[in-house]
Amino acid sequence: MASQKLTETTTRRTNPVKKSTTQDPIITRQSLRPRGTPPDPADESIESISMIDAYRGIESEYNRVLVDTILSIAKETQIDFSVKEEFNGVKVVKNDDFCQNGALGSCKDDNFSESDPWRESLGLKPETVALVAPGKTTVVKFFPSSSTRMIAAGNKFGDISFWNVDCETEDGVYVYRTHSGPISGILIQQHSMSKIYSCGLDGFIRLMDAEKEVFDLVHSCDDAIHYFSQQPNDLASLYFAGGDGGLKVLDTRTGKSSRNWILHKDKINTISFNSHNSNIMATGSTDGTACIWDLRSTSSRRHETLKTVSHGEAVNSAYFSPSGSSLATTSLDNNVGIISGINFEDTSMIYHENSMKSSNLSFRGIWGWDDSYIFIGNMKRGVDVISPARSGTVATLPTPKGSAIPYRFDTHPYEVGMLAAANNSGQVSLWTP
Numbered sequence: 001m002a003s004q005k006l007t008e009t010t011t012r013r014t015n016p017v018k019k020s021t022t023q024d025p026i027i028t029r030q031s032l033r034p035r036g037t038p039p040d041p042a043d044e045s046i047e048s049i050s051m052i053d054a055y056r057g058i059e060s061e062y063n064r065v066l067v068d069t070i071l072s073i074a075k076e077t078q079i080d081f082s083v084k085e086e087f088n089g090v091k092v093v094k095n096d097d098f099c100q101n102g103a104l105g106s107c108k109d110d111n112f113s114e115s116d117p118w119r120e121s122l123g124l125k126p127e128t129v130a131l132v133a134p135g136k137t138t139v140v141k142f143f144p145s146s147s148t149r150m151i152a153a154g155n156k157f158g159d160i161s162f163w164n165v166d167c168e169t170e171d172g173v174y175v176y177r178t179h180s181g182p183i184s185g186i187l188i189q190q191h192s193m194s195k196i197y198s199c200g201l202d203g204f205i206r207l208m209d210a211e212k213e214v215f216d217l218v219h220s221c222d223d224a225i226h227y228f229s230q231q232p233n234d235l236a237s238l239y240f241a242g243g244d245g246g247l248k249v250l251d252t253r254t255g256k257s258s259r260n261w262i263l264h265k266d267k268i269n270t271i272s273f274n275s276h277n278s279n280i281m282a283t284g285s286t287d288g289t290a291c292i293w294d295l296r297s298t299s300s301r302r303h304e305t306l307k308t309v310s311h312g313e314a315v316n317s318a319y320f321s322p323s324g325s326s327l328a329t330t331s332l333d334n335n336v337g338i339i340s341g342i343n344f345e346d347t348s349m350i351y352h353e354n355s356m357k358s359s360n361l362s363f364r365g366i367w368g369w370d371d372s373y374i375f376i377g378n379m380k381r382g383v384d385v386i387s388p389a390r391s392g393t394v395a396t397l398p399t400p401k402g403s404a405i406p407y408r409f410d411t412h413p414y415e416v417g418m419l420a421a422a423n424n425s426g427q428v429s430l431w432t433p
């Protein structure tokens with residue numbers, strides 16, 4: 001099985017998707033599916049787009065399959081436990097047949113020792129690699145489900161794709177045209193998984209409601225929306241970032257923006273909330289800084305940071321660790337920053353080649369299932385595992401032969417050892433324990 005080529009894996013998928021052009025799509029207004037054209041996501045007069053109209057597959061009955069699957073997942077009683085407490089660790093599988101040929105050397109994990117908490121296998125199989133949508137993938141997100149392996153992904157054309165990894169009746173990939181520009185964020189409600197938010201560079205925030213089978217327009221603005229996030233204890237508010245360094249707060253019940261803070265000199269690329277104290281927020285910006293803020297002190301016109309970390313180039317991401325005790329930053333200056341300490345007073349830089357300006361890729365390093373490791377793509381098309389304690393890369397996960405550079409990641413909130421990676425050719429790879 002491991003020796004199968006990726007092409008064999010992807011060609012077994014039989015749910016065809018309407019072909020996209022290599023350029024941003026030209027979408028026609030006055031559009032209805034009976035006329036052969038889906039509704040225009042850029043038309044603000046269309047506040048709701050039905051899922052069947054947005055569906056881009058040839059067989060429309062597969063839309064019903066996805067809706068039923070999501071509603072079934074939403075009815076589940078989700079397991080409520082701390083990943084940190086359940087963490088048993090994982091170990092890299094040495095699979096030379098499925099590894100990049102020569103790109104990653106021998107794909108060894110020689111830097112791991114017996115004391116590392118990587119005891120279970122972290123493996124990549126041909127059946128857990130799929131082409132989920134045409135074009136560059138911009139977002140990848142796990143459904144917070146303990147029983148069904150489901151992934152949502154967004155691309156540069158404004159499509160949202162859903163991949164049911166465990167689907168046995170068809171290919172399990174469902175694609176919807178929901179925005180008129182690249183998708184910049186996806187949020188899946190942990191306690192209401194039938195409701196999924198998305199934002200895009202078209203300036204729209206939409207809510208997919210599987211019960212109503214629609215994509216509702218929640219908010220629109222003239223500026224691009226580059227990222228959004230939610231406080232863990234406040235699901236009625238969405239924090240979203242524009243291109244001017246500003247951060248706005250949207251009340252999802254009214255659809256109105258209540259606050260507008262100018263926090264950076266250039267666009268904000270990521271927003272992260274601290275799991276230990278949800279009033280503590282981190283932002284990473286193209287202006288070359290990552291900042292930690294206390295939301296309780298941002299009501300005034302003057303905003304002072306708890307901590308500012310300066311990089312030599314744009315900061316692609318700034319994410320708090322699962323415990324909230326550390327912050328990891330990824331920058332085009334080829335450094336991963338680690339900010340730690342009781343008051344985040346300690347800063348260290350770990351060299352990692354993150355600059356992909358020529359290909360317009362922005363690496364974002366994410367934490368694993370505890371504070372021990374950070375996962376980030378590399379230019380040789382592998383996934384590096386960085387240890388803050390050892391101040392360097394300790395292992396590299398191999399990717400399928402011939403695949404593009406992985407640069408967007410997500411870790412499963414319940415399944416330790418389950419990692420998803422997306423690349424700029426629409427492919428998603430899933431490592432499983």
